[in-house]
Amino acid sequence: MTDHMVNDVELAPPEVVRQAACDFAAALAETPQFSAFEEAADRLRHDEVAQHLIEAYQSKQGSLQVVLMLNTASAEDRADLERLREAFSANPSVVAYLRAQTELGAICQVANDVLSRHIGLSFAASCGPGCCC
């Protein structure tokens, strides 16, 4: 067996793999779902009301993190948190962003299935929650 062969399969050099990954990313970026996601993300970023609502929720959630984990949060705190969550969830920019994210996620999942079926490993699961770009 030569260095560049495994199973009589001619190995693809790293630059070939990199190019195929870039071509895949470019094709994904051309989809209407990705364009819609970018637009929704940009709208959300520039929506001061939405940003304020998200910040208020995250701040409250952060302050209650420990008691929530220990299940000792008061009913009042839980109600406050839920009110803040409902407020940002109802914001039009947030709604549009989540919808766009869901639709983009759907085609990404199908693409992931194509990759995973070929290689016999779950592509997305192999990257796991710690994976970052």
Next chain:
Amino acid sequence: MDSQTVALPPDLLKAAQVLAETLLRAEPIAAYQKARARLDADSEARALLERFLVAQAELRIRQARGMVTQVDVHKLRTLQREVQASSTLIAYVEAQQAAMAFLPEVNREISQLLGVDFASLAGPASC
């Protein structure tokens, strides 16, 4: 949204297929395929792996219930030693780990171009 009802645009499907075929020729993935084929052809190794995984799962359940005994631990350790003595299983595990360490690098290439983490979007639906 059910991903099974979503069709990929032709260009994206083609690009995904090309990437998939290229990944199959990437060294860590090709080596994993070879190790898996070797495991598939080794019925003893497969049976041992099955016994080990079952014992491991059972121990976890008993652990959660506070019912682990020395016999349980000894049984798992014995199976673990047998697994570690199996060249087929060691090769498979090592190749699988190498393949799984390689895929995040590919994801990084994709994600850097997109400006968003592909694997997070492609994983089970969340948020």
